[in-house]
Amino acid sequence: MAPPNRRTALSVAVAVLLAAVALPVGPSAAAGPTGAADPPAQRSASAFVVRDGTRLTLAGRPFRFAGPNAYWLGLDENVGGVDPTDPPTVDRPTYFRIRDGLTTAKAMGSTVVRAHTVGVSTGHPKSLEPALGQFNDDAFDSMDYAVAEAGRLGLRLIVPLTDNWQYYHGGRYDFLRWLGLSTDDNGALFYTDPAARAAFKQYVGHLLTHVNRYTGRAYAEDPTIMAWELGNELNGMTRDWVDDTARHVKSLAGRQLVAAGSQTGVDPAVLASPYVDISDSHYYPPTAERIAADAAAATAAGKVYVAGEYGSGQAADELLDQVAANPDVSGALFWSLFGRHDHHGYVPHGDGFTVHHPGDTPAMRDAVAALTRFAGKMSGVPAPRVTGDRPLITAITATYGFNTLRWRGTAGATGYLVQRRGPGAAWATASGDEPLTDNDTPWFDLTTPAGAVSYRVVAVDAAGAAVGVSTPLTTGPTTDRVVDPLEDWFVTAGHSDSLRRTPTADGVLVAPERGRTGELRYRRDDITAATVTVASAGRPRLAVEVSADGATGWHAVRPRIARAGHGRYTLSVSRLSGVDGLRVLWPRHSRSAVTSVALTAASAQQATGAPGAFALTAPVPGATGVSRLAALDWDAAPGAAYYSLTVSAHADLSAPLVAVSGLRTPGYTPRAAWPAATTLYVRVTATNGYGSTAVTGSPVSFTTRADVPGVLVDDFDTYPSDAELAAAYPRNTGGDPITATLAPPGEGSGHSMLLTWTAGSSGYAGVIHNLPEAQDWRGTTGLRMWVRPGADGQRLTVQFVSKGAYWETTLTLAGTDPRVVEIPFTAFAPPPWATPGPLDLGSATQLSLYPSGGASGGTVQIDSVSAYAE
Known part of the structure; x- marks a missing residue:
C-alpha cells in the first residue's frame, strides 16, 4: 500500500501561512476533476463510524480495531530541550512529534488512537481553559494538527473530555476548585452540583464546536473523531450525570459516538444509559478472562465494548489472539505509544509501559511485533508499509579528531545505516553490517578520515530496503555542524514574538505575522558559515547579520542566494571569523519563510597530542566490600575523544567480563551484577586522533562484597x-x-x-x-x-x-x-x-x-x- 498523500490534510494550513507572507498557493493535492466518484478509500475516510447494536460499522462494513493510547498529542509533559535527557516540561508537542507518532501508529497497523489531551485541556497555562470561562484558543493548534494528521493517515480518534485524575493536562477537579466546591468524597460534587455540571458543559461546547484550522471542519462534524469519551477512568458517575452529559454531547455531535467507562470493570450507569454507545474498560494487567467477562456484560446490556487501555508489558500472542477471537470485543488500545524526539532518539517516558517502534529492548520488540499482528487480526488487513519524514542529520560534532552524528529518525523504519564518503569517493556504510536503531544516536565514528568527509543516514525497513535517505552533510576534522529544523526553539538563542510556525508536508515554515517584522537569533562560539533555507515566491528579501558576542554590535553580511528548487532558495554566508552570533531578519511585508538553518562552527574540542593522565575515582582503587551493582567512574582525561574499558577477574585481563570501546563519557554502569566476593581488575584507555593513554595504575582493582540471600x-x-x-x-x-x-x-x-x-x-x-x-x-x-x-x-x-x-x-x-x-x-x-x-x-x-x-x-x-x- 502506498503512503497516503501527506499534503491533503495540510493544504489549508500551508495556504494560511503563504497568504500571510504573500506567497503563491498551488492547488491542493486533494483536488481532482469535479463530479468524479470518490474511490472506496476516500468514501471510508469521509464516513462516520456507526454503531449497529453491539457492533461498529464503517461504510457499511464491520469495524474492529486496535491501536495505541497517545495521550500527549494535544499537550505533552515530555517536552524537553535539545538533548532528550534534559528535564521534561509541559508544552505543546511539535508538529514533527505529532506526525511521527501517528505515522508510527499507522505503521503498526493501528486504525484507532485514543488521545486524551486532544480533549482534556484544563487548568494549565498552556491548556484550552486555563481558568474558569477563560479560553486560550492558541491551545487548539496542536489539537487541530493531530486531528488533521490522523485524518490524513486514515486513523480514527477516541477523545476523552475530562480526567478522573489530577494530571498536568487537567481533569474534573479543576472545575470544583474553580467554583470553590469541595473535592471531598472523591470529587462527588462534579457529578451533582449544578454549577459544576454547567461549567463542564460550557467547556464541552467550546471544544466540540471549534472549527479546525487545518481541515475547515468543526470537531463535531469530523468523521476522524470516532467517539467522544465522557472522561478518562471516571469513578463515581451517577446515572443522571451520564445521561445528561452524553445527551449534551449527542446534541452537539449527532453523528459521532459517545463512550464512557470507569477505572475498572463495567459501570452500571454507563450500561443503563440510552445515550452511551461504547463501554470502555481498562486493565493493568490485562487478562483474557477479565476482558471476556467485561465484554460479555457490556454487550448483554446492548453496548459496544472496547478495552480502552491495557498494559503493553503483557502484549503477547497468547493474550491478544484470545482477544481478537472474541467477537464481543470491538477494539483494544494499548498503553502507550511515543515517537521520535525532534533532534535525535526517542521521546523518553518512564511509566514502565512506554512503547517505541520497533522497540528499545528484545522484550519491547517482541511486544511491538505482537501488537502489530493483533492490529491486523482485528482489522482484517495487515499493517501497511508507511514511512514518515526522511531521516535528518541534526548535528555532527568533532571531538579531538573523531566525529559524532545525531539524527532524527523516521516513522516506520526499523533501522539506519550511516554512510560516509570522502572527496571523489563513493558512499560506503560506516556503521557496520547491522542497522543501527534510534537508540544508537548519538553515533560515534571511530574511523573518521583526517580530511573533509560527508555523511548521510539511510532509513531501512525490516528487509533492509531503503525507505528514506537524509540530505548529506559535509564536515571537516575541526568543525561542528548543526541543523535546526525549527520545529521548536531549543537550538535558537531567541526570536521575536511575531514569528509563527506553520506545518508543511515534511517540516515547518517560519515567518512573521502579516505586516510585522521578524528576527531569529543563534548564539554559538566561532561560527564560520551558515545556510538559511527559505520558501519564497521570488528572490527572498531577508537580511543576515552577525555579531562578535551574539548580543551587540550586529552588522550585515551579504549572503549568496541560490535556487534550491521550485519556490526554494538558500542564503549562504561563509568565511566568517570572530563571530559568535548570527541572526535572520524579516522586513515588514516580507514574502519569505525560513524552513531550516544550518550552522558551521569551529570545534571547541581540538587536540595536539594524546589524551592526558586520568585516574579511576569509583570504586576507589583497592576498595573492598563494593556493591555488586557499582558503576565505574573515572576522571575525564584531557583531550579524550572516547574510552575503552576492560574488566576481568584476572590480573592479566584475560577472559574479560566487560570489553567495550567507544564510551563517550567517563563512566560505565554494568548491565548485570558483578560476581560476589571477587577481586576485579580494570583497565580504561582514553583515545583521540593522536593516540591513547591508559588509566593511572592500570590495571586497577577492587573487591566486591559477599552475596546476601x-x-x-x-x-x-x-x-x-x-x-x-x-x-x-x-x-x-x-x-x-x-x-x-x-x-x-x-x-x-x-x-x-x-x-x-x-x-x-x-x-x-x-x-x-x-x-x-x-x-x-x-x-x-x-x-x-x-x-x-x-x-x-x-x-x-x-x-x-x-x-x-x-x-x-x-x-x-x-x-x-x-x-x-x-x-x-x-x-x-x-x-x-x-x-x-x-x-x-x-x-x-x-x-x-x-x-x-x-x-x-x-x-x-x-x-x-x-x-x-x-
Whole structure:
C-alpha cells in the first residue's frame, strides 16, 4: 500500500501561512476533476463510524480495531530541550512529534488512537481553559494538527473530555476548585452540583464546536473523531450525570459516538444509559478472562465494548489472539505509544509501559511485533508499509579528531545505516553490517578520515530496503555542524514574538505575522558559515547579520542566494571569523519563510597530542566490600575523544567480563551484577586522533562484597551524582513535587537516597524506578530496606510491578530512628485501581516509593532495598 498523500490534510494550513507572507498557493493535492466518484478509500475516510447494536460499522462494513493510547498529542509533559535527557516540561508537542507518532501508529497497523489531551485541556497555562470561562484558543493548534494528521493517515480518534485524575493536562477537579466546591468524597460534587455540571458543559461546547484550522471542519462534524469519551477512568458517575452529559454531547455531535467507562470493570450507569454507545474498560494487567467477562456484560446490556487501555508489558500472542477471537470485543488500545524526539532518539517516558517502534529492548520488540499482528487480526488487513519524514542529520560534532552524528529518525523504519564518503569517493556504510536503531544516536565514528568527509543516514525497513535517505552533510576534522529544523526553539538563542510556525508536508515554515517584522537569533562560539533555507515566491528579501558576542554590535553580511528548487532558495554566508552570533531578519511585508538553518562552527574540542593522565575515582582503587551493582567512574582525561574499558577477574585481563570501546563519557554502569566476593581488575584507555593513554595504575582493582540471600534491588551506591539518581527515580508527574538526592550511607558504604516532597493539591507524591533489567524474586519472602523517617508517624507506600501487575502496601513509621523493615509479600495487595490477579514474582520490573505525612511535606532516607530470603 502506498503512503497516503501527506499534503491533503495540510493544504489549508500551508495556504494560511503563504497568504500571510504573500506567497503563491498551488492547488491542493486533494483536488481532482469535479463530479468524479470518490474511490472506496476516500468514501471510508469521509464516513462516520456507526454503531449497529453491539457492533461498529464503517461504510457499511464491520469495524474492529486496535491501536495505541497517545495521550500527549494535544499537550505533552515530555517536552524537553535539545538533548532528550534534559528535564521534561509541559508544552505543546511539535508538529514533527505529532506526525511521527501517528505515522508510527499507522505503521503498526493501528486504525484507532485514543488521545486524551486532544480533549482534556484544563487548568494549565498552556491548556484550552486555563481558568474558569477563560479560553486560550492558541491551545487548539496542536489539537487541530493531530486531528488533521490522523485524518490524513486514515486513523480514527477516541477523545476523552475530562480526567478522573489530577494530571498536568487537567481533569474534573479543576472545575470544583474553580467554583470553590469541595473535592471531598472523591470529587462527588462534579457529578451533582449544578454549577459544576454547567461549567463542564460550557467547556464541552467550546471544544466540540471549534472549527479546525487545518481541515475547515468543526470537531463535531469530523468523521476522524470516532467517539467522544465522557472522561478518562471516571469513578463515581451517577446515572443522571451520564445521561445528561452524553445527551449534551449527542446534541452537539449527532453523528459521532459517545463512550464512557470507569477505572475498572463495567459501570452500571454507563450500561443503563440510552445515550452511551461504547463501554470502555481498562486493565493493568490485562487478562483474557477479565476482558471476556467485561465484554460479555457490556454487550448483554446492548453496548459496544472496547478495552480502552491495557498494559503493553503483557502484549503477547497468547493474550491478544484470545482477544481478537472474541467477537464481543470491538477494539483494544494499548498503553502507550511515543515517537521520535525532534533532534535525535526517542521521546523518553518512564511509566514502565512506554512503547517505541520497533522497540528499545528484545522484550519491547517482541511486544511491538505482537501488537502489530493483533492490529491486523482485528482489522482484517495487515499493517501497511508507511514511512514518515526522511531521516535528518541534526548535528555532527568533532571531538579531538573523531566525529559524532545525531539524527532524527523516521516513522516506520526499523533501522539506519550511516554512510560516509570522502572527496571523489563513493558512499560506503560506516556503521557496520547491522542497522543501527534510534537508540544508537548519538553515533560515534571511530574511523573518521583526517580530511573533509560527508555523511548521510539511510532509513531501512525490516528487509533492509531503503525507505528514506537524509540530505548529506559535509564536515571537516575541526568543525561542528548543526541543523535546526525549527520545529521548536531549543537550538535558537531567541526570536521575536511575531514569528509563527506553520506545518508543511515534511517540516515547518517560519515567518512573521502579516505586516510585522521578524528576527531569529543563534548564539554559538566561532561560527564560520551558515545556510538559511527559505520558501519564497521570488528572490527572498531577508537580511543576515552577525555579531562578535551574539548580543551587540550586529552588522550585515551579504549572503549568496541560490535556487534550491521550485519556490526554494538558500542564503549562504561563509568565511566568517570572530563571530559568535548570527541572526535572520524579516522586513515588514516580507514574502519569505525560513524552513531550516544550518550552522558551521569551529570545534571547541581540538587536540595536539594524546589524551592526558586520568585516574579511576569509583570504586576507589583497592576498595573492598563494593556493591555488586557499582558503576565505574573515572576522571575525564584531557583531550579524550572516547574510552575503552576492560574488566576481568584476572590480573592479566584475560577472559574479560566487560570489553567495550567507544564510551563517550567517563563512566560505565554494568548491565548485570558483578560476581560476589571477587577481586576485579580494570583497565580504561582514553583515545583521540593522536593516540591513547591508559588509566593511572592500570590495571586497577577492587573487591566486591559477599552475596546476601535474596536479590539486591538497589543500594544507591551506583549513582555518581544527584542527576543520575533523579534520572533513575523520576517523579510521578501526576503527583506533588518530590526530589531524590544522594545522602550518606544508611547501611554499608557508598550512598543512600533522600526523598524530599512538598504536600500539594494532588494528595500524593512519589518516585518511579524502572529496573534496568527484570528481576526474578521467586524464592524470596518479601522486600527489605533501611529507612530513616523525617518525622514521627510518616507513611511510606511501597509499590512494585511484576508480570505487569501492580502490588502495594503502606507502612506507618513510628519515631525518627533509623530501622530495617522487612515487608513480606503477603502484606502486598493490588491497588484499588489495578486489575486483581495472582502474585507472580518471576519478572519484577518496577519499584515505586510514595512517602506521605506532614502538612507541608517532609523527608525520608532509604538504603539497601532487596528482595530478602528467609
